[in-house]
Amino acid sequence: MANLTIEGAARLGEQLVRDGVITSEQLADALARQQARGGRIGGVLMDAGVISAAALAEALSKRLGVKGCVLRHGLIDPKVAKCILKEEAERLQVLPLFRVRDELTVAMVEPKSLPTHDRLRNLTGCTIRPVLVLEENLREYQRKYSAADVNVDSFLASMEESDIHITEIEAVDEGPVTDLDQMIEGSPIVNLVNLAILTALRAGASDIHIEPDRDATHIRYRIDGQLREMLKPPKGMHAAVVSRVKVIGRMDIAEKRLPQEGRVHIVADGREIDLRVSSMPTILGEKIVLRILDKSQLSFELSDLGLRGADRAAVEAMIHSPYGLMLVTGPTGSGKTTTLYSALDLLRNEATNIVTIEDPVEYQLSLINQIQVNVGVGLTFVRALRSILRQDPDVVMVGEIRDEDTARVAIQAALTGHLVLSTLHTNDCPGAVMRLLDMGIEPFLISGSVLGFVAQRLARKVCASCKTSYYPPPDLLQSVGWGHRTSELFPKGEGCRECNNTGFKGRVGVFEVMVLDAELKRAIHAGASQTDMRMYLAQTGWKSLREKALEVIERGESTIEEVLRVSRSEALVAGDPTGAAVEAVP
Structure with a gap:
């Protein structure tokens, strides 16, 4: 839960007074302590011994309009709790509790955080049902239940056929159309591969990377030209995941020493998609890259x-x-x-x-x-x-x-x-x-x-949903030859659920x-x-290309940082009309 402002703390305190949980004098004393020492008003009240954790959770739940809970062992499914990497759960301040079909109930310190909801949906493929929990209570149970690695196997084993479904698949050499679930019916590996493909499609990814590491498998998506890790199954699942991708790509699953290529045609979410599959042997196992070719999302204008x-x-x-x-x-x-x-x-x-x-x-x-x-x-x-x-x-x-x-x-x-x-x-x-x-x-x-x-070149566009303006630092303006424009506002994205909290979309x-x-x-x-x-x-x-890139900033479509990312870091030299010093980085 984010730190409450003094005004927000006062509103919560006034609610506690109205509900008869604390007195006006206790609230005034707690607000004075918060101003002097910092911290959350709830924590200050609990430290003073004037309110219990259960009473505070109930008050916060009422104020936010979200059900609250106090975590206990019988409320948590150990397998489900381990479906998210420990570091990720701690960063998001969440703990998955239990799952009913495609609805995952998650204890959250910030149950109203849209970026957190979006990240959880991307990680699990489920609809998220939040419940409010106090931070101290959450940390205690995160230590007991969170996995050191993502226990995708346990999580996916509980998935039903209707959760992740790719309708059909065909070989590029005019092979027969086959029902995907008939090939390895009910397998958690099938569900994992399907989950990776479907979430990549919904996130607008261009590529899926499945990479071996010493103790885990990294599944990363390339979105708007940038790689982002989305899933981290244990290393024990890697060989099975690679074999599954090779099967649907009509590749030789026995050949692990040489690179291979395949192609898959699928129908997912009502869209026809081509997947170009490439395997490459590494010292830690085979790496797979799936290039997503979604013609329905492509414009040739x-x-x-x-x-x-x-x-x-x-x-x-x-x-x-x-x-x-x-x-x-x-x-x-x-x-x-x-x-x-x-x-x-x-x-x-x-x-x-x-x-x-x-x-x-x-x-x-x-x-x-x-x-x-x-x-x-x-x-x-x-x-x-x-x-x-x-x-x-x-x-x-x-x-x-x-x-x-x-x-x-x-x-x-x-x-x-x-x-x-x-x-x-x-x-x-x-x-x-x-x-x-x-x-x-x-x-x-x-x-x-x-x-x-x-x-x-391709520059990332500022997300239209969270677009705002700011005054860039003088050295950043100087790097593109705009040192004289320090009093002007320039576009940037703050980050929201639409852009996965990156500030860029498209x-x-x-x-x-x-x-x-x-x-x-x-x-x-x-x-x-x-x-x-x-x-x-x-x-x-x-x-020149750099001058054209600066026009993109002027139109409010991208940022100075993004222009520097897609071109050389050298600024356009003042008085050099040729732009000869400016070349793009491959």
Whole structure:
């Protein structure tokens, strides 16, 4: 229970006086002691011996409108009490008491705390029924009942079939649709895997990490680009969890020495979801990562990605060009594939032959011929691309240009009347030119084939439900070149149940667009450096990736800290219009 203010303490004390539990003189004395020494008014009254724990719990229960209790052994199911990690239970000031179907009754010091309710739901998958308990009473029973590790096995063993249910599953190789519960009916491991998947879907996670440790298994979700631990089953469950995931992913459960890949199609919460499964042997056991591909939650609208105004118009012009090469650059996880899919979505129709080469194919789109790279049988990007050019394509999408051979074939395709879309792993647009040169591509081929470059990052958006304003510290403002703006308010999120108390929910794209005009093509052909290109671009009013990121802050969509997280920590140097010192961190 949070410390009561003097005003709040007085209100509680007045209620105790009205109920005849204490006298006015005792209240006045307790308030004076609280002001002098601090602490909670209830604790002060109990220390003075004028009120019992039961009477205080009853008064607080009445004031908050939540049932109260005094913990005792017969009230607590030991198995249920151990379903939450000890450290987590102590941090949240909670203790699970018992469970009836999908309703979990939890003793809480702060029964009205929405972030605590949200965290408990994420950890257990249950509806939470709070009861008020005094902190001292809670600590006593936490020591007796809380588990050193999450006793997920005991908790999940009590779950019924209706608690966690994934309707159906199918193999990516057109295998039969199977009822999930028929495979391992009633197993706690099935329930645990289902729980991990369903809670990840409901939390908006993009990936589920199942990692072995010396004494536990860590189940973490990547939400808005950040990993968060959600469950911590004991190490003894790890092998069974890995085997279960391998079974549904149609992988070899006996092979533990080599990496494997699989794919699962499920229906959960009424949504069709694809899961891309990857296993990797480590010294402590196999690690599993499940990539969640939820097409229903994905928008292919360029405006939804964050492209606006002149940048959007420039990108759309490149996409609708009859031939040429458009390259999207950025680190892994920056949204490059989504941008390419958005381009394909604009182009696909019955009159256009679109072919893609991907590794892997993430989303299946109608009217598009999608090819999965298979190095094991020799189907590489280069080999597939050469074959595609004999298939009369109008548009070709190459998932990634990784080497000189792929780059050369892509450029030749662009020079011979095809529109080619692809990605590069570089920090920014001028850097992409240097990357192609480093691969061995001649300057005249780059200037003759490339339409332009799009560099991008994903910044977390301030949660709309808890968005507020504050005055950032001067050194933080100075780090982005805004040292003169100390009297201005900037956005941030306070944290709430909607954003899992992070202050962020969702992400917005930050884009740097560089179209190769005649002057840039001449400069590249003449061997211009990155600095030369930036100097010319600055004269045209072009804005670097960092400057575009600062615009996101100006629009109130993200924070200064987030912009620094997705780009280098160096501030934009005052008087440096090129932004040459600013590059993004992969």
